[in-house]
Amino acid sequence: MQxxxxxxxxxxxxxxxxxxxxxxxxxxxxxxxxQERVAAQAAGVYAVRVAALDAAGKLDPAAAxxxxxxxxxxxxxxxxxxxxxxxxxxxWEVHATTDPDxxxxxxxxxxxxxxxxxxxxxxxxxxxxxxLLAHEIAHVVLRHNxxxxxxxxxxxxxxxxxxxxxxxxxxxxxxxxxxxxxxxxVAQEMEADHAGLLLAAHAGWPPERLARYYxxxxxxxxxxxxxxxxxxxxxxxxxxxxxxxxxxxxxxxVPMPVxxxxx
Ligand SMILES: [Zn+2]
Numbered sequence: 260m261q262x263x264x265x266x267x268x269x270x271x272x273x274x275x276x277x278x279x280x281x282x283x284x285x286x287x288x289x290x291x292x293x294q295e296r297v298a299a300q301a302a303g304v305y306a307v308r309v310a311a312l313d314a315a316g317k318l319d320p321a322a323a324x325x326x327x328x329x330x331x332x333x334x335x336x337x338x339x340x341x342x343x344x345x346x347x348x349x350x351w352e353v354h355a356t357t358d359p360d361x362x363x364x365x366x367x368x369x370x371x372x373x374x375x376x377x378x379x380x381x382x383x384x385x386x387x388x389x390x391l392l393a394h395e396i397a398h399v400v401l402r403h404n405x406x407x408x409x410x411x412x413x414x415x416x417x418x419x420x421x422x423x424x425x426x427x428x429x430x431x432x433x434x435x436x437x438x439x440x441x442x443x444x445v446a447q448e449m450e451a452d453h454a455g456l457l458l459a460a461h462a463g464w465p466p467e468r469l470a471r472y473y474x475x476x477x478x479x480x481x482x483x484x485x486x487x488x489x490x491x492x493x494x495x496x497x498x499x500x501x502x503x504x505x506x507x508x509x510x511x512x513v514p515m516p517v518x519x520x521x522x
Contacts, residue, residue, distance in 0.1 A: 290423070292412065297405045298368030300427070302350070305370035309354055317357045324375050325355045331385055332371065332392050338462035343400040365395035367404040381475045389464045390472035390500075393455035401454060403447045410443050411436060437488065444489035452496055456503055466504035473497035 290296070312318040319325040332353045340347035351369035361374040371392070378388060398404075411430050412418050418426045429436050452473070460466045477483045477493035486492045 292405065292408055292423070294367070294402055294405050296423075297408065298349075300423075301366035301368050301370055301404065305352065305366050305372075308372070312354075312356050312358060315358075319355050320357045321355070321375060324378075327385070328355050328373050328378075328388065328392070329353050331389050332396075334462050335389060335393050335396050335459060336369075338458055339396050339400050342458055342461060346400045349399075363391055363395055365399050367399065367402070369396075369399050371395050371399075381479055383472065383475065384468075386464050386468040387472040387475060389459045389462070390455065390469040393459035393462075393469075394451045395455075397451040397455035397458060398447070401447075401450060403451065407440060407443060407447070410440060414439050441488050445486065445491050448490050449496070449499065452500055453503060456500055457507075460507055466507040467501075470497070470500035470504040473500040 309318060332351075336351050346369075349369045351371070353371045353373070355373050355375050357375055359374075359376055361372060362377040363371070363373045365371045373392070378391070381387070383391065407430055408423075408426060411426055415436065418429075430440060431437070456466065456469050459469050473493065473496045477497045480493040482492070483494045484492050486495070
């Protein structure tokens with residue numbers, strides 16, 4: 260979700276959930292807020308997004324780039340099925356776009372959109388692209404969209420009597436609610452960075468080269484040391500990723516044999 264989201268792309272994606280859901284008629288938040296319900300909405304919105312991009316000539320414009328993204332994503336999704344077995348049957352879908360307003364985002368249930376322009380602007384290698392994708396996949400398997408909506412309901416129980424679609428819109432556009440959700444959003448970004456790097460490392464990508472993605476993000480950022488409302492500062496993300504990578508790359512201590520201690 261919010262993977263890189265809560266990048267503008269993800270925010271826009273979530274906003275579109277409202278438009279699609281309203282077409283189907285409002286459902287009160289009082290109904291159980293489940294992963295299945297949130298994912299079903301997201302799948303519908305994603306289909307609308309993809310169709311709109313296709314109609315505008317902005318969907319999967321370069322077959323080689325889409326193939327590259329899907330090849331890297333496939334290994335990560337296969338690893339996610341091993342690390343998070345309860346997500347193994349989720350219907351993942353990955354597309355690329357030339358839409359300049361996108362960078363990369365994920366939606367509940369496994370719908371991912373990656374900007375070719377963003378990947379090319381940062382000159383991402385395959386391992387750095389793997390980190391970008393793994394961050395998005397982590398948002399999905401950790402059910403961050405669902406948890407954000409649950410937190411909003413907990414903060415303001417009055418939402419339970421209103422349409423769910425209105426809440427989905429509010430978490431992206433209601434300034435007061437967004438301010439109260441900001442700590443959760445920032446925590447989710449850090450969690451997706453951490454879980455994403457672990458996922459990609461489990462899939463076989465070298466941790467220290469994965470972490471370099473955040474260095475490129477920091478260099479490309481106009482405000483590398485400033486937190487935004489829903490994202491930690493790029494410099495902080497790079498620092499955390501590098502520290503985790505160093506830990507993962509460190510050799511595992513081999514216990515000294517008891518016989519050696521007895522000499
Ligand atoms: Zn994110």
